[in-house]
Amino acid sequence: MFTYTINENGLTIEELLRTKWRLGKKIVHELRMAKAVTLNDEPVLWKEPLEKGTTIHFAFDIPASNYIPTDKCEVTVRYEDEHCLIVSKPKGMATHPNEPMDSDTCMNHVMRHIVDNGGHYAEHVHRLDQGTNGLLLVAKHPIAKSIFDRMIEEKTIVRTYAAEVQGNLRTDSGTIKAAIGKDRHHNTRRVVAPNGQSAVTHYEVVNRFKGTCVVHVVLETGRTHQIRVHMAHLGHPIVGDTMYGARETASGDYALHAIQLAFTHPFLNEQIIVKDN
Structure with missing residues (x-):
């Protein structure tokens, strides 16, 4: 589903997930059980030191988000990669549905964009008041959501x-x-x-x-x-x-x-x- 390149000598998968990304025990356990991390199509030993520059692959089941896609995405995407996207929310539009049938919020438009590009997961990392316009960060998979949530809490997203x-x-x-x-x-x-x-x-x-x-x-x-x-x-x-x-x-x-x-x-x-x- 995505690749990651090790950027320091001797880093293990265990250290990457628990220390560097600081993922929760549940996510780490699920990744381990699913043998989600591979190198050259082979499972990686979680405590084996890896060389800087090694590219590992993550593949795991991603749950579907519940937002109803709009017929057409009418929010502007300012940035996107395989982990997240940043959209410009218009003034007067809610960030997310407050009722199950709400279908014209920013996240409904984001979901249209995600579905059109073959995905099914999108969750906002923070929110903007309905009367505020501007940039909204959206995670494209659960690992990204967990890390970005922590970064918001630790004030490292400015x-x-x-x-x-x-x-x-x-x-x-x-x-x-x-x-x-x-x-x-x-x-x-x-x-x-x-x-x-x-x-x-x-x-x-x-x-x-x-x-x-x-x-x-x-x-x-x-x-x-x-x-x-x-x-x-x-x-x-x-x-x-x-x-x-x-x-x-x-x-x-x-x-x-x-x-x-x-x-x-x-x-x-x-x-x-x-x-x-």
Whole structure:
């Protein structure tokens, strides 16, 4: 299903899976039982040191994802390899279905692309609010999903956003550390709350206008509505984000765009930087 080239002398399959990729015990056990790792069409001894440059092959059963494919894929693919793809989600489109019959979300469109190319598995690694447009990372097999999930948790996938906010921030850059929890009085709204989940947002002002400024934001954590809540907490809600106290715009939208994803690819061992227009 995919190949991997050993990039350090003496690495064993056991070390690759458990130490380097840090896969869970269940996945490692399933791969071992399925004799999923081969070299020159022969099973590999899991504790045998391999030379740098050795190419091994992974082949195992991949479950089918449950997303109903759309008739036509209408999201733009910005990057793709055999392990993942990065798509540009339009504003107004949900990342994934919230009801079993939802069939026009970003993941439904992604599944159309996957099926058209002979696959049947796609799972999003993170999510974007419906009103946020931009880059979404999708895993194409369960090993990739496991590794990318961990990378999100460990903050080694850097997600950069652009937002236009009301007013002008006093400082050119800063870090917001404020826990976020649910608003007891509003079902979908979030608030800064001492007993909420820890949340850290880094920002840098890149343009200043009369009455607004544009900031680039890097998420250290990924809480629901995090950027929206944190910017409002500073007294500078995102332009058009009426849920968090901003004035309504003519379009009725708010201006938040996931503009860049950057990470070291765990399978290709190279730096991947993808930007959205």
